[in-house]
Amino acid sequence: QAQLVESGGGLVQAGGSLRLSCVASGRTFSSYAMAWFRQAPGKEREFVSGISVSGRDTRYVDSVKDRFTISRDNAKNTVYLQMNSLNTEDTAVYYCAQGRYQLSAMATSYDYWGQGTQVTVSS
Secondary structure, eight states: OOEEEEEOOEEEETTOOEEEEEEEESSOGGGSOEEEEEEOTTSOOEEEEEEOSSSSOEEEOGGGTTTEEEEEETTTTEEEEEEOSOOGGGOEEEEEEEEOSSOOSOGGGEEEEOOOEEEEEEO
8 A cells, every 4th residue: 555745835926936746655656657636625636747657758737738847756756746837726735646557647547645735826
């Protein structure tokens, strides 16, 4: 069973940057795709970005393309989300998720989730 712990959230002004980290334990990290989802108040959880086992393949929701970058360090069992040019619509709780071998944007493809970290962007 996997445990995922996110960190790096906080309050930032519009135009600023944050870097989220997620440390995984309990399973062989390098064998599973990883992803970031987010959920804003009153909205459904949405896929933000995902990364393949090797790190060579990545996916992003259109609203964050060219602003967010996902990466992973298999030696450190950690996945990162670098978020630049943040705007108020990025305000949400961000969740790290560990899936199966194939990279997917579907929440149902992810078996383990972190507790979430709050990102608040002020105008």
